[in-house]
Amino acid sequence: MSSELQLIEAAKKGSVAAFTDLVSAHRERLLRFLLTRCSSYADAEDAVQDTLMSAYRYIHSYNSRWRFSTWLYRIALRNAAKIGSSATVDLQELRGDENDPLSECIAASDRENLWLSARRLLTDEVYAAMWLRYVDDMSVNDISAVLERSASWTKVNLLRGRRALGTELNRGSCANKSDDHTGEAYG
């Protein structure tokens, strides 16, 4: 953590190298997160670039009481929203579409990736909350800060997301068992 603070201080003084070191651990996670928010892989890459540029430009406004990743995700969400609103493609229509960048990047598997189910079942915000909780291990307070929501909203919606995906998970495992016994596909 102290090295992170040192890197932040160096970046504030204009060191691109320090900033690159600072964000190196976050870049791929950011891209993966943004892939789930943008309408194409190129948009997700643009959003990563914009996020890192904004973070570097406004590094003086970073408040050390928050985790650096929380601050970075907050910027990323805003950039994704900006790109999403200027895109001609409706993100809602992309769900389940074969051009969905998320489905393109998921390795072929005998079962549906749970994040694809999440895209189908959850709203954008609940999806983001679930991602930040279970992929980036963020606390409820950090997620609330990223989404600019109250802690109670975050808790309630994490619970709803868990219920929806838990049901989906159980349905999938039941289908697999049924598949094993009968040889017929579920659904």
Next chain:
Amino acid sequence: MDKLAERLREDADKIDATISVELDERIQASLRGISPEPARRAAPPSRTFSMWWASGITGVAAAVAVFAVINMQQPEPESMTEPAVPPLALPFVDWNARTAVLTGPLQQEYEDLQADLKKAEQVLKDDIGL
């Protein structure tokens, strides 16, 4: 870690997201082209804010003055109790009149009344020296 959390993490790892060389070069080039913006200085404490008490006092004084002027211009409220009405003192005039006693016919009474009037006129003339 519960089963759902484990599956979510596993499935997230299956999403292939690598920063390509091109993207890395783009990011580096764009970072070199900008520099961090200096922190915004905190605005100096506003003079208006520090003198809040002066405007407050002025406001209170103005309110008191307006209240006083309005109250001075208002007519005195009428008393709810009825004012004491002084008793009407009528001047007493002694007419020295006597009730006429009609003892005769009206013509006779009329002649007697005229005679009395002449007598009274004569007495009055004598009294004032005519």
